[in-house]
Amino acid sequence: MAVDLSMPVLVVDDYKTMIRIIRNLLKQLGFTNVDDAADGTEALAKMRGKRYGLVISDWNMEPMTGYELLKEVRSDEGLKPTPFIMITAESKTENVIAAKKAGVNNYIVKPFNAATLKTKITAVIGEF
Amino acid sequence: MSAPEKAVDTSLDAVAGHIRDMDTDSLSLPDILNLAEIMVGSMQGFFGHVDTAIYKELIEISDFIDTTRSEIGRLQPRNLKDKHFPEAGLELEAIVQSTESATNTIMEQAELIMAADPDDMPGYHDTVQGAVMEIFEACSFQDITGQRISKVVSTLVHIEGKISSLADALGSALSEESVEEETAEEKRKRELILNGPALDGEGIEQSDVDDILSEGASQDDIDALFD
Numbered sequence: 426m427a428v429d430l431s432m433p434v435l436v437v438d439d440y441k442t443m444i445r446i447i448r449n450l451l452k453q454l455g456f457t458n459v460d461d462a463a464d465g466t467e468a469l470a471k472m473r474g475k476r477y478g479l480v481i482s483d484w485n486m487e488p489m490t491g492y493e494l495l496k497e498v499r500s501d502e503g504l505k506p507t508p509f510i511m512i513t514a515e516s517k518t519e520n521v522i523a524a525k526k527a528g529v530n531n532y533i534v535k536p537f538n539a540a541t542l543k544t545k546i547t548a549v550i551g552e553f
Numbered sequence: 554m555s556a557p558e559k560a561v562d563t564s565l566d567a568v569a570g571h572i573r574d575m576d577t578d579s580l581s582l583p584d585i586l587n588l589a590e591i592m593v594g595s596m597q598g599f600f601g602h603v604d605t606a607i608y609k610e611l612i613e614i615s616d617f618i619d620t621t622r623s624e625i626g627r628l629q630p631r632n633l634k635d636k637h638f639p640e641a642g643l644e645l646e647a648i649v650q651s652t653e654s655a656t657n658t659i660m661e662q663a664e665l666i667m668a669a670d671p672d673d674m675p676g677y678h679d680t681v682q683g684a685v686m687e688i689f690e691a692c693s694f695q696d697i698t699g700q701r702i703s704k705v706v707s708t709l710v711h712i713e714g715k716i717s718s719l720a721d722a723l724g725s726a727l728s729e730e731s732v733e734e735e736t737a738e739e740k741r742k743r744e745l746i747l748n749g750p751a752l753d754g755e756g757i758e759q760s761d762v763d764d765i766l767s768e769g770a771s772q773d774d775i776d777a778l779f780d
Contacts, residue, residue: 442653442656442657442660445660446660449660449663449664449667452667453667484747485747485749490745490747492745492746493745514749514750514751515746515747515748515749515750516750516751516756516757516762517746517748517751517755517756517757518757518761518765519746519748520746520748521757521761521762521765521766522765523746525765525766529766531766532762532765532766533759533762534756534757534758534759534762535750537759541759
Protein backbone atom coordinates (compact mmCIF):
# COMPACT_ATOMS: atom_id res chain seq x y z
CA MET A 426 0.00 0.00 0.00
CA ALA A 427 1.37 3.40 -0.95
CA VAL A 428 2.27 5.79 1.78
CA ASP A 429 -0.17 8.66 2.17
CA LEU A 430 2.05 11.73 2.01
CA SER A 431 -0.72 13.85 3.48
CA MET A 432 -0.60 11.91 6.74
CA PRO A 433 0.23 14.08 9.77
CA VAL A 434 3.91 14.03 10.75
CA LEU A 435 5.11 15.46 14.05
CA VAL A 436 8.62 16.92 14.30
CA VAL A 437 9.85 17.39 17.89
CA ASP A 438 12.91 19.56 18.52
CA ASP A 439 13.73 22.43 20.86
CA TYR A 440 15.88 24.07 18.20
CA LYS A 441 13.72 26.05 15.79
CA THR A 442 16.29 25.93 13.03
CA MET A 443 16.36 22.13 13.14
CA ILE A 444 12.56 22.02 12.93
CA ARG A 445 12.80 24.30 9.90
CA ILE A 446 15.44 22.07 8.28
CA ILE A 447 13.44 18.89 8.84
CA ARG A 448 10.21 20.59 7.70
CA ASN A 449 11.89 21.66 4.45
CA LEU A 450 13.38 18.22 3.88
CA LEU A 451 9.99 16.59 4.50
CA LYS A 452 8.41 19.08 2.11
CA GLN A 453 11.01 18.14 -0.51
CA LEU A 454 10.17 14.48 0.08
CA GLY A 455 6.49 15.25 -0.54
CA PHE A 456 5.02 15.36 2.98
CA THR A 457 2.42 18.08 3.18
CA ASN A 458 1.06 17.87 6.73
CA VAL A 459 3.83 18.58 9.22
CA ASP A 460 3.34 19.79 12.81
CA ASP A 461 6.02 20.57 15.34
CA ALA A 462 6.58 20.60 19.09
CA ALA A 463 9.39 22.03 21.20
CA ASP A 464 9.73 19.14 23.66
CA GLY A 465 8.29 15.80 24.74
CA THR A 466 5.52 17.26 26.88
CA GLU A 467 4.16 19.41 24.05
CA ALA A 468 4.52 16.50 21.63
CA LEU A 469 2.64 14.12 23.92
CA ALA A 470 -0.20 16.62 24.28
CA LYS A 471 -0.40 16.99 20.49
CA MET A 472 -0.27 13.22 19.98
CA ARG A 473 -3.16 12.74 22.40
CA GLY A 474 -5.22 15.22 20.39
CA LYS A 475 -4.37 13.98 16.89
CA ARG A 476 -3.27 10.69 15.34
CA TYR A 477 0.15 11.05 13.70
CA GLY A 478 1.48 8.72 11.03
CA LEU A 479 5.09 9.41 12.01
CA VAL A 480 6.99 11.12 14.82
CA ILE A 481 10.51 12.43 14.27
CA SER A 482 12.06 13.49 17.55
CA ASP A 483 15.26 14.93 18.96
CA TRP A 484 16.62 13.31 22.16
CA ASN A 485 18.00 16.16 24.24
CA MET A 486 15.14 18.50 25.19
CA GLU A 487 13.67 20.00 28.34
CA PRO A 488 11.60 19.39 30.33
CA MET A 489 10.73 16.08 28.64
CA THR A 490 13.41 14.46 26.49
CA GLY A 491 12.77 12.52 23.29
CA TYR A 492 13.78 9.34 25.12
CA GLU A 493 11.12 9.94 27.78
CA LEU A 494 8.61 10.77 25.04
CA LEU A 495 9.41 7.49 23.29
CA LYS A 496 8.86 5.53 26.51
CA GLU A 497 5.59 7.40 27.18
CA VAL A 498 4.38 6.68 23.64
CA ARG A 499 5.24 2.98 23.87
CA SER A 500 3.51 2.63 27.24
CA ASP A 501 0.30 4.25 25.99
CA GLU A 502 -1.95 1.68 24.27
CA GLY A 503 -3.45 4.33 21.98
CA LEU A 504 -0.12 5.78 20.86
CA LYS A 505 1.96 2.59 20.95
CA PRO A 506 1.82 1.77 17.20
CA THR A 507 3.01 5.25 16.12
CA PRO A 508 6.22 4.99 14.04
CA PHE A 509 8.96 6.83 15.90
CA ILE A 510 12.31 8.00 14.50
CA MET A 511 14.95 9.59 16.71
CA ILE A 512 17.18 12.25 15.11
CA THR A 513 19.88 13.25 17.55
CA ALA A 514 23.46 14.26 18.22
CA GLU A 515 23.53 11.60 20.96
CA SER A 516 25.80 9.15 19.21
CA LYS A 517 26.97 6.89 22.02
CA THR A 518 26.23 3.21 21.66
CA GLU A 519 24.39 3.22 24.99
CA ASN A 520 21.94 5.80 23.59
CA VAL A 521 21.16 3.70 20.52
CA ILE A 522 20.72 0.54 22.58
CA ALA A 523 18.49 2.36 25.10
CA ALA A 524 16.37 3.75 22.26
CA LYS A 525 16.13 0.33 20.67
CA LYS A 526 15.04 -1.23 23.94
CA ALA A 527 12.47 1.54 24.39
CA GLY A 528 11.01 0.68 20.99
CA VAL A 529 12.38 3.21 18.54
CA ASN A 530 11.79 2.37 14.88
CA ASN A 531 14.89 4.07 13.57
CA TYR A 532 17.70 6.30 14.74
CA ILE A 533 19.49 9.03 12.79
CA VAL A 534 22.71 10.60 14.03
CA LYS A 535 23.12 14.36 13.51
CA PRO A 536 24.44 15.81 11.30
CA PHE A 537 22.44 13.92 8.72
CA ASN A 538 21.56 14.42 5.08
CA ALA A 539 18.36 14.27 3.05
CA ALA A 540 19.21 10.83 1.64
CA THR A 541 19.61 9.33 5.13
CA LEU A 542 16.31 10.86 6.24
CA LYS A 543 14.52 9.44 3.20
CA THR A 544 16.09 5.99 3.66
CA LYS A 545 15.10 5.82 7.32
CA ILE A 546 11.56 7.07 6.76
CA THR A 547 11.17 4.51 3.97
CA ALA A 548 12.47 1.76 6.26
CA VAL A 549 9.87 2.69 8.86
CA ILE A 550 6.72 3.49 6.87
CA GLY A 551 7.46 1.96 3.46
CA GLU A 552 8.23 3.22 -0.03
CA PHE A 553 6.79 6.58 -1.07
CA MET B 554 55.24 8.23 74.17
CA SER B 555 57.43 11.29 73.49
CA ALA B 556 60.71 11.95 75.35
CA PRO B 557 59.23 14.74 77.53
CA GLU B 558 56.28 12.50 78.38
CA LYS B 559 58.66 9.70 79.33
CA ALA B 560 60.61 12.13 81.52
CA VAL B 561 57.42 13.19 83.30
CA ASP B 562 56.47 9.54 83.74
CA THR B 563 59.86 8.77 85.29
CA SER B 564 59.67 11.80 87.59
CA LEU B 565 56.18 10.86 88.70
CA ASP B 566 57.37 7.31 89.41
CA ALA B 567 60.19 8.78 91.50
CA VAL B 568 57.81 11.06 93.40
CA ALA B 569 55.39 8.17 93.96
CA GLY B 570 58.27 6.01 95.27
CA HIS B 571 59.40 8.86 97.52
CA ILE B 572 55.88 9.22 98.96
CA ARG B 573 55.62 5.46 99.49
CA ASP B 574 58.91 5.49 101.45
CA MET B 575 57.83 8.42 103.59
CA ASP B 576 55.96 8.21 106.85
CA THR B 577 52.78 9.84 105.55
CA ASP B 578 51.25 10.10 109.06
CA SER B 579 53.87 12.59 110.08
CA LEU B 580 54.25 14.63 106.86
CA SER B 581 55.40 18.14 107.56
CA LEU B 582 54.64 21.23 105.47
CA PRO B 583 58.24 21.39 104.20
CA ASP B 584 57.91 17.77 103.04
CA ILE B 585 54.77 18.65 101.07
CA LEU B 586 56.38 21.76 99.62
CA ASN B 587 59.40 19.69 98.70
CA LEU B 588 57.21 17.20 96.85
CA ALA B 589 55.35 20.00 95.08
CA GLU B 590 58.67 21.47 94.00
CA ILE B 591 59.78 18.13 92.56
CA MET B 592 56.43 17.80 90.76
CA VAL B 593 56.56 21.29 89.28
CA GLY B 594 60.16 20.81 88.21
CA SER B 595 59.36 17.57 86.38
CA MET B 596 56.25 18.99 84.68
CA GLN B 597 58.00 22.15 83.47
CA GLY B 598 59.88 20.28 80.75
CA PHE B 599 56.69 18.65 79.56
CA PHE B 600 54.69 21.86 79.40
CA GLY B 601 57.62 23.59 77.77
CA HIS B 602 57.63 20.92 75.07
CA VAL B 603 53.83 21.13 74.63
CA ASP B 604 54.08 24.91 74.27
CA THR B 605 56.77 24.55 71.60
CA ALA B 606 54.79 21.91 69.70
CA ILE B 607 51.62 24.02 69.73
CA TYR B 608 53.62 27.07 68.72
CA LYS B 609 55.15 25.15 65.79
CA GLU B 610 51.70 23.93 64.72
CA LEU B 611 50.32 27.47 64.86
CA ILE B 612 53.25 28.79 62.84
CA GLU B 613 52.62 26.10 60.19
CA ILE B 614 48.90 26.94 60.08
CA SER B 615 49.72 30.62 59.80
CA ASP B 616 52.20 29.96 56.96
CA PHE B 617 49.61 27.81 55.18
CA ILE B 618 46.98 30.54 55.49
CA ASP B 619 49.47 33.11 54.17
CA THR B 620 50.35 30.89 51.19
CA THR B 621 46.70 30.20 50.43
CA ARG B 622 45.81 33.87 50.70
CA SER B 623 48.71 34.80 48.47
CA GLU B 624 47.80 32.15 45.86
CA ILE B 625 44.14 33.14 45.90
CA GLY B 626 45.31 36.72 45.48
CA ARG B 627 47.34 35.65 42.44
CA LEU B 628 44.21 34.04 41.04
CA GLN B 629 42.78 37.56 40.90
CA PRO B 630 39.26 36.32 41.64
CA ARG B 631 37.78 39.80 41.25
CA ASN B 632 39.41 40.08 37.84
CA LEU B 633 38.04 36.67 36.84
CA LYS B 634 34.57 37.53 38.14
CA ASP B 635 34.37 41.05 36.77
CA LYS B 636 36.33 40.67 33.53
CA HIS B 637 37.20 37.18 32.28
CA PHE B 638 33.94 35.32 33.00
CA PRO B 639 31.58 38.07 31.75
CA GLU B 640 33.69 38.59 28.62
CA ALA B 641 33.74 34.87 27.84
CA GLY B 642 29.96 34.73 28.41
CA LEU B 643 29.40 37.66 26.03
CA GLU B 644 31.62 36.07 23.39
CA LEU B 645 29.67 32.80 23.61
CA GLU B 646 26.35 34.66 23.39
CA ALA B 647 27.65 36.51 20.33
CA ILE B 648 28.65 33.17 18.77
CA VAL B 649 25.16 31.75 19.32
CA GLN B 650 23.56 34.90 17.88
CA SER B 651 25.81 35.08 14.81
CA THR B 652 25.45 31.39 13.96
CA GLU B 653 21.67 31.64 14.41
CA SER B 654 21.51 34.75 12.26
CA ALA B 655 23.68 33.21 9.52
CA THR B 656 21.65 29.98 9.58
CA ASN B 657 18.40 31.91 9.26
CA THR B 658 19.76 33.93 6.32
CA ILE B 659 20.98 30.78 4.56
CA MET B 660 17.69 28.98 5.14
CA GLU B 661 15.64 31.96 3.95
CA GLN B 662 17.66 32.10 0.74
CA ALA B 663 17.40 28.33 0.26
CA GLU B 664 13.63 28.57 0.75
CA LEU B 665 13.53 31.38 -1.84
CA ILE B 666 15.28 29.09 -4.33
CA MET B 667 12.91 26.22 -3.49
CA ALA B 668 9.91 28.49 -4.06
CA ALA B 669 11.22 30.06 -7.30
CA ASP B 670 9.33 29.25 -10.49
CA PRO B 671 11.63 27.38 -12.91
CA ASP B 672 9.20 28.07 -15.77
CA ASP B 673 10.17 31.75 -15.57
CA MET B 674 13.82 31.23 -16.45
CA PRO B 675 15.06 34.87 -16.26
CA GLY B 676 13.29 35.37 -12.91
CA TYR B 677 14.50 31.98 -11.65
CA HIS B 678 18.08 32.85 -12.68
CA ASP B 679 17.94 36.21 -10.85
CA THR B 680 16.47 34.60 -7.70
CA VAL B 681 19.12 31.87 -7.60
CA GLN B 682 21.98 34.31 -8.29
CA GLY B 683 20.80 36.72 -5.58
CA ALA B 684 20.21 33.94 -3.06
CA VAL B 685 23.60 32.32 -3.68
CA MET B 686 25.35 35.68 -3.11
CA GLU B 687 23.42 36.14 0.16
CA ILE B 688 24.44 32.63 1.23
CA PHE B 689 28.11 33.35 0.51
CA GLU B 690 27.92 36.55 2.55
CA ALA B 691 26.20 34.81 5.45
CA CYS B 692 28.96 32.19 5.56
CA SER B 693 31.45 34.89 6.61
CA PHE B 694 30.16 34.35 10.17
CA GLN B 695 32.57 31.43 10.42
CA ASP B 696 35.64 33.69 10.42
CA ILE B 697 34.32 35.96 13.20
CA THR B 698 33.01 32.99 15.19
CA GLY B 699 36.44 31.34 14.97
CA GLN B 700 38.06 34.47 16.43
CA ARG B 701 35.50 34.68 19.22
CA ILE B 702 36.03 31.02 20.10
CA SER B 703 39.80 31.63 20.25
CA LYS B 704 39.18 34.39 22.82
CA VAL B 705 37.04 32.08 24.96
CA VAL B 706 39.68 29.34 24.73
CA SER B 707 42.33 31.88 25.88
CA THR B 708 40.18 32.69 28.90
CA LEU B 709 39.84 29.01 29.74
CA VAL B 710 43.60 28.50 29.41
CA HIS B 711 44.19 31.54 31.68
CA ILE B 712 41.83 30.14 34.34
CA GLU B 713 43.32 26.66 34.02
CA GLY B 714 46.82 28.08 34.63
CA LYS B 715 45.69 30.00 37.72
CA ILE B 716 43.90 27.01 39.21
CA SER B 717 46.85 24.71 38.49
CA SER B 718 49.26 27.02 40.30
CA LEU B 719 46.85 27.23 43.25
CA ALA B 720 46.60 23.43 43.33
CA ASP B 721 50.41 23.16 43.20
CA ALA B 722 50.81 25.67 46.02
CA LEU B 723 48.30 23.91 48.24
CA GLY B 724 49.84 20.56 47.35
CA SER B 725 48.97 17.75 49.70
CA ALA B 726 46.44 19.92 51.53
CA LEU B 727 44.05 19.23 48.67
CA SER B 728 42.39 15.88 48.94
CA GLU B 729 42.18 14.22 45.55
CA GLU B 730 39.86 11.66 47.01
CA SER B 731 37.06 14.03 47.93
CA VAL B 732 33.95 12.78 46.18
CA GLU B 733 31.74 15.46 44.70
CA GLU B 734 28.07 14.99 45.38
CA GLU B 735 26.03 14.46 42.22
CA THR B 736 23.88 17.48 41.40
CA ALA B 737 20.26 17.21 40.27
CA GLU B 738 21.35 18.24 36.77
CA GLU B 739 24.07 15.57 36.67
CA LYS B 740 21.59 12.97 37.93
CA ARG B 741 19.13 13.92 35.18
CA LYS B 742 21.85 13.67 32.53
CA ARG B 743 22.95 10.25 33.80
CA GLU B 744 19.45 8.81 34.06
CA LEU B 745 18.26 10.16 30.71
CA ILE B 746 21.55 9.28 28.98
CA LEU B 747 22.18 12.88 27.93
CA ASN B 748 25.76 12.69 26.69
CA GLY B 749 25.47 15.51 24.17
CA PRO B 750 27.28 15.61 20.83
CA ALA B 751 30.36 13.41 20.75
CA LEU B 752 33.76 14.59 19.56
CA ASP B 753 35.33 13.07 16.45
CA GLY B 754 36.16 9.44 17.13
CA GLU B 755 34.12 9.25 20.33
CA GLY B 756 30.65 8.61 18.96
CA ILE B 757 29.48 5.97 16.54
CA GLU B 758 28.67 6.29 12.85
CA GLN B 759 25.26 5.98 11.23
CA SER B 760 26.31 2.58 9.84
CA ASP B 761 27.00 1.34 13.41
CA VAL B 762 23.58 2.60 14.47
CA ASP B 763 22.02 0.73 11.55
CA ASP B 764 23.84 -2.44 12.62
CA ILE B 765 22.50 -2.17 16.16
CA LEU B 766 18.97 -1.59 14.92
CA SER B 767 19.05 -4.26 12.24
CA GLU B 768 17.02 -7.35 12.96
CA GLY B 769 20.04 -9.57 12.55
CA ALA B 770 22.24 -7.78 15.07
CA SER B 771 23.28 -10.18 17.79
CA GLN B 772 24.43 -9.28 21.29
CA ASP B 773 27.97 -10.10 20.12
CA ASP B 774 27.66 -7.53 17.34
CA ILE B 775 26.48 -4.95 19.85
CA ASP B 776 29.23 -5.91 22.32
CA ALA B 777 31.80 -5.53 19.56
CA LEU B 778 30.83 -1.88 19.23
CA PHE B 779 31.97 -1.27 22.81
CA ASP B 780 35.51 -2.54 22.09
